[in-house]
Amino acid sequence: MAPATPEAPQESRGPQEPGEESRVWSVDEHLADILRQVSPLEPLELQLLDAQGCVLTEDVTAAVALPPFDNSSMDGYAVRAEDVEGASAESPRTLTVIGDIAAGSGGLPTVGPGTAARIMTGAPLPPGADAVVPVEWTDGGTGGGPATAMRAHSTAPEGATGEVRVHRPAPAGSHVRRRGCDVADGDTVLRSGTLLGPAQLGLAAAIGRGSVRVRPRPRVVVMSTGSELVPPGTELPPGRIHDSNSFALTAAARDAGALAYRVTAVADDAASLRAAVEEQLIRADLVVTSGGVSVGAYDVVKEAFSGPGRGAFSGEGPEGGAPSGEEPVAAGDPGGGRGDGRGDGAATGVEETDPGAEPSHTRPGGAGTAGRSAAGGSGSPASAAPPPPPADRVDFRRLAMQPGKPQGFGRVGPDGTPLLALPGNPVSAFVSFELFVRPAIRALMGLPPQGRGTVRAVCPEGVTSSPAGKRQYLRGRFADGRVTPLGGPGSHLMKALADADALIVVPEEATSVPPGGEVDVILLR
Numbered sequence: 001m002a003p004a005t006p007e008a009p010q011e012s013r014g015p016q017e018p019g020e021e022s023r024v025w026s027v028d029e030h031l032a033d034i035l036r037q038v039s040p041l042e043p044l045e046l047q048l049l050d051a052q053g054c055v056l057t058e059d060v061t062a063a064v065a066l067p068p069f070d071n072s073s074m075d076g077y078a079v080r081a082e083d084v085e086g087a088s089a090e091s092p093r094t095l096t097v098i099g100d101i102a103a104g105s106g107g108l109p110t111v112g113p114g115t116a117a118r119i120m121t122g123a124p125l126p127p128g129a130d131a132v133v134p135v136e137w138t139d140g141g142t143g144g145g146p147a148t149a150m151r152a153h154s155t156a157p158e159g160a161t162g163e164v165r166v167h168r169p170a171p172a173g174s175h176v177r178r179r180g181c182d183v184a185d186g187d188t189v190l191r192s193g194t195l196l197g198p199a200q201l202g203l204a205a206a207i208g209r210g211s212v213r214v215r216p217r218p219r220v221v222v223m224s225t226g227s228e229l230v231p232p233g234t235e236l237p238p239g240r241i242h243d244s245n246s247f248a249l250t251a252a253a254r255d256a257g258a259l260a261y262r263v264t265a266v267a268d269d270a271a272s273l274r275a276a277v278e279e280q281l282i283r284a285d286l287v288v289t290s291g292g293v294s295v296g297a298y299d300v301v302k303e304a305f306s307g308p309g310r311g312a313f314s315g316e317g318p319e320g321g322a323p324s325g326e327e328p329v330a331a332g333d334p335g336g337g338r339g340d341g342r343g344d345g346a347a348t349g350v351e352e353t354d355p356g357a358e359p360s361h362t363r364p365g366g367a368g369t370a371g372r373s374a375a376g377g378s379g380s381p382a383s384a385a386p387p388p389p390p391a392d393r394v395d396f397r398r399l400a401m402q403p404g405k406p407q408g409f410g411r412v413g414p415d416g417t418p419l420l421a422l423p424g425n426p427v428s429a430f431v432s433f434e435l436f437v438r439p440a441i442r443a444l445m446g447l448p449p450q451g452r453g454t455v456r457a458v459c460p461e462g463v464t465s466s467p468a469g470k471r472q473y474l475r476g477r478f479a480d481g482r483v484t485p486l487g488g489p490g491s492h493l494m495k496a497l498a499d500a501d502a503l504i505v506v507p508e509e510a511t512s513v514p515p516g517g518e519v520d521v522i523l524l525r
């Protein structure tokens with residue numbers, strides 16, 4: 001897989017130079033150019049469940065210890081250890097039960113010599129007691145043999161009184177969870193940079209945090225292009241195919257941690273595509289298109305975003321009066337571009353799938369470039385003048401890879417929203433997502449860009465041919481250190497892609513892999 005910080009060969013500033021399109025870029029150069037222009041999103045304070053899958057941008061310290069008080073780890077009886085010393089089945093110790101202590105109990109009885117309090121798991125250890133005897137080590141207050149469980153208080157309230165016979169000793173501290181044994185007051189429990197999963201969110205909740213400061217999940221708008229495309233679930237007219245890329249790419253973006261929106265396929269018409277992209281920018285931290293980037297007469301993405309580019313969306317924003325792409329857009333300036341409300345960005349005029357639950361929050365500053373401040377920002381609206389937004393510009397390149405040779409990358413709209421234009425062949429689009437879009441999403445999230453594991457594997461079958469000078473990504477299945485190619489190199493072979501769990505990387509300098517040779521493998525699951 002590509003190194004994390006490859007060198008970009010050039011500064012992408014002004015319009016693409018003539019002749020630039022004829023240059024062949026390496027995979028690493030293209031990735032470096034993308035990562036150089038994608039910054040982590042500004043942190044926000046989010047409710048815990050909205051923060052799932054997000055990266056923390058603060059150290060979280062515990063205001064309360066865990067556990068917050070000494071408590072029982074068993075249902076049983078809170079006792080004084082010295083009162084049950086030497087207890088056995090033949091010689092039980094009989095104690096007077098002074099009451100019940102349920103989890104959540106506040107007022108606690110004091111356990112004095114010769115007494116016990118019936119106690120439930122998690123309930124506070126009462127004063128005087130220094131150990132808990134599990135109910136199974138007693139007669140449960142029945143006067144019979146060893147109990148297997150307590151009787152429910154609702155049907156046998158007398159269990160909270162009377163006497164209990166204890167059959168085994170419990171040294172001091174037995175079955176007691178001490179205050180602070182998990183987390184002490186003031187401990188740092190989660191470090192800035194932690195990816196918040198279920199266990200981390202549970203810990204934050206346990207120490208009493210209702211919200212945390214994180215980088216939000218990027219909003220990714222996925223748009224297929226092509227007049228041949230019809231939605232799945234509809235009949236295919238002659239010559240048409242179902243749009244699959246927008247589904248695969250939207251699913252992939254969600255899998256990578258983004259909030260992804262799928263937009264209905266746009267026909268091969270540059271003006272329509274530009275309008276569709278412009279309309280989506282209000283809710284996009286990243287735009288991904290598929291198709292229309294090679295050398296045909298109807299390659300619409302290229303047509304829509306090639307050319308002078310500068311200020312392409314100026315003055316045509318969905319709110320009207322959007323500033324020129326050449327002018328800085330002040331954070332918080334209500335006239336300075338899109339509203340940037342996370343969750344309110346339902347663009348009109350194009351269908352979409354339900355993007356799923358949206359966090360209820362808005363970006364700091366609420367407009368313009370606020371959502372795209374540099375890494376490590378405080379989250380408050382920028383006080384200094386923000387950097388000028390880049391000119392609208394999408395560069396179209398040929399890469400030394402197969403599949404995925406034609407690619408486009410640039411930044412568009414008043415916020416300089418990154419746009420990755422992927423090739424239309426389904427396998428090409430998928431592989432391009434893994435190599436370029438996934439790292440971009442991770443960079444927006446504040447994560448290291450490489451999210452997939454790469455291993456060395458033996459390829460018993462070998463690879464008979466691979467294009468010279470191109471890095472080839474073949475589909476394969478990986479198990480026990482071995483990988484088997486699936487389906488061949490054709491970038492239309494979707495079944496083999498769906499059967500695969502790995503990408504086999506054949507380097508630029510290799511034109512084959514001998515049977516039993518070793519290869520790099522990118523693990524897809």
Ligand SMILES: Nc1nc2c(c(=O)[nH]1)N[C@H]1C(S)=C(S)[C@@H](COP(=O)(O)OP(=O)(O)OC[C@H]3O[C@@H](n4cnc5c(N)ncnc54)[C@H](O)[C@@H]3O)O[C@H]1N2
Nearest residue numbers: 224226243244245246291292293294299405423424425428
């Ligand atoms: N003369 C040349 N032709 C092509 C070249 C080349 O260098 N010279 N490159 C080829 C390569 S490599 C690729 S990859 C494709 C990329 O083409 P585009 O990005 O312009 O994609 P389209 O032409 O729109 O579509 C290609 C192929 O994929 C199908 N497709 C497109 N979108 C979808 C979708 N959403 N769901 C399912 N399938 C889709 C489309 O129908 C075409 O079959 O160009 C080669 N040509």
Ligand code: MOO
Nearest residue numbers: 403404405428491
């Ligand atoms: O490069 Mo294309 O993506 O080979 O099919």
